[in-house]
Amino acid sequence: MNKQPEITDKTRQTFINVFCDLYSQKPIEKISIQEIANQSGYNRSTFYQYFTDIYELLDCVEERVLKSINEEMASREFSTHTFQDALQCLENAEEISVLKALLGDYGSVHFVERLKREIPFERLIVDFPTNDVLAPYIIEFYISTLISMFRLWIRNGKDLSSEELVKLVDSLFANGITPYHIFGTVNPRRPDSNKK
Numbered sequence: 001m002n003k004q005p006e007i008t009d010k011t012r013q014t015f016i017n018v019f020c021d022l023y024s025q026k027p028i029e030k031i032s033i034q035e036i037a038n039q040s041g042y043n044r045s046t047f048y049q050y051f052t053d054i055y056e057l058l059d060c061v062e063e064r065v066l067k068s069i070n071e072e073m074a075s076r077e078f079s080t081h082t083f084q085d086a087l088q089c090l091e092n093a094e095e096i097s098v099l100k101a102l103l104g105d106y107g108s109v110h111f112v113e114r115l116k117r118e119i120p121f122e123r124l125i126v127d128f129p130t131n132d133v134l135a136p137y138i139i140e141f142y143i144s145t146l147i148s149m150f151r152l153w154i155r156n157g158k159d160l161s162s163e164e165l166v167k168l169v170d171s172l173f174a175n176g177i178t179p180y181h182i183f184g185t186v187n188p189r190r191p192d193s194n195k196k
Contacts, residue, residue: 012050014040019057020101027106028054062111065099066118096154103151116143145169 018039022031031054037047051057102111132138146169153165160168171179 008050011040011042011046014042015047015050015057016061016098019054020061020098023058023106024097024101024104025106028058028108061098062102062114065102066114069115070118100154103147103154105155112147115147116140142173145173 015036018036019031022035022039033044033047033054036054036057037044040047051060101107149165149169153160
């Protein structure tokens with residue numbers, strides 16, 4: 001007798017959720033299939049009906065996130081406010097908790113590199129000269145900065161509103177850190193504090 005599709009989807013999703021929860025707490029090498037199965041309420045043999053090992057499970061999770069972000073980017077018309085668009089694409093990914101695990105302290109550099117390679121973030125750089133020899137370096141700086149800021153924001157429990165984060169990143173790209181940090185002391189007057 002075949003299992004109903006909604007039951008198999010629910011079981012698969014349970015394994016994914018438990019894995020992501022564990023992966024946000026410790027490195028993948030320290031996660032066992034037995035631990036995932038126990039916390040999911042299933043046995044090891046049930047796990048093997050869905051995944052051959054933990055790395056296939058990780059690959060499945062990464063693929064789903066990348067697909068979700070790509071679909072989000074494809075479905076929107078980008079404004080001139082490029083970082084805000086990038087942030088919304090990442091934030092609107094189907095499951096932010098999964099992205100939090102993948103980009104967290106124990107997430108792999110491999111996923112970050114896949115994210116940079118497979119997601120067309122360069123579309124967010126308006127009128128960028130693609131034939132310039134410096135272009136790949138500038139794109140790498142831009143994308144790496146966006147991803148690092150997003151990772152920190154997620155890790156800090158979104159302690160800034162998305163608008164505040166966008167404003168900060170825009171200011172850093174436009175003015176550097178000088179308005180925030182001068183000669184080893186933090187400037188108490190932020191760039192926006194001059195405005196009344």
